[in-house]
Amino acid sequence: MKRLLVRTTAVLLISSGAAYAADLTEPAPATFEERVASNFDWSGAYVGVNVGGGFGTFDHPFAITAPAPVGTVVDGSVDISAGGFLGGVQAGYNWQNGDFVFGAEADFQGSAVKAEDSLSVNTVPPFGAGSIDGEAGTKVKWFGTVRARAGVSPVDRLLVYGTAGLAYGKVESYLNANVTGGGPIGNIDVSKSNTKAGWTVGAGAEYAVTNNWTIKSEYLYTDLGKTTLINADLFGANATLKNDVSFHTIRIGLNYKF
Structure with a gap:
């Protein structure tokens, strides 16, 4: 009886020790906090949305030139402050090597960025002492x-980056004005729409909230170049009007990383 009791006790001790050892070797499931705190890999594709605002100064150089010997009747530039909201979508891909991240991104923005102002310049012959107002x-x-x-990525889940590349967009311009010179001469009512190409450069910061969702803040300077809006005859003189469209944008975005 004593031998049976000793053998039973030994079996129980051995079983308990094996179970305890198994508990020591099997890790506990990671908590949500531990999963979020793990090293983040920026590599992969992503898509997202953004919203923000644009501001800057749109320049509108103009000139009216009469035949010789009169020459330039009037010239100058109407420089108008611009501003407005914008929003759109973006998609891209990142490659990470150590702490360095390289990638490519394309975005498309709907825009309400515009510049509008009154125009008033004085004229000389052949119009006479008059003005162009509009x-x-x-x-x-x-x-x-x-x-x-x-x-x-200076710390886990934070990315600080610079960015540069091609920019393109649709720009609409208009001029409505009355020309007087010792009396009414005529009206100018023109508008033009162009799809323009240029360049952009900027910087931003992005933070991974989870392994799939990131938020970012970004600044871009965008230059869509110069365009001739008007190059036409104006009551016997040549009239030209151009625009030079460049602006700043600040926006925030939300990305989903696959």
Whole structure:
């Protein structure tokens, strides 16, 4: 009886020790906090949305030139402050090597960024002592960029980057004015729409909230170049009007990483 009791006790002790050892070797499931705190890999594709605002100054150089010997009747530039909201979508891909991250991104923005102001300039012959009075404006209806991104992850889940590339967009401009010179001469009522190409450069920061969702803040300077809006005969003189569209944007975005 004593031998049976000893053997039973030994079996129980051995079984308990084996179970305890198994508990020591099998890790406990990671908590949500532990999963979020793990090292984040920026590599992979992503899509997202953004919203923000644009601001800057749109320049509108103009000139009216009469035949010789009169020459230039009037010239100058109407420089108008621009501003407005914008929003759109973006998609891209990142490659991470150590703390360095390289990528490419394309985005498309709907835009309400516009510049509008009154116009008033004095004229000389052949119009006589008169003036050109009216309104001029330029609006960026939409624009997009295709950019390279390069940055560094100084701490886990934070990416700081610079970006640069191609920009393109649709720009509409108009001029409505009355021309007088010792009396009414005529009206100018013109508008023009162009799809323009240029460049963009900027910087941003992005943070991974979870393994799939990231938030970012980004600044871009975008230059869509110069365009001749008007090059036409104006009551016997040559009239030209151009625009130079460049602006700043600040936006925040939300990305989903696959």
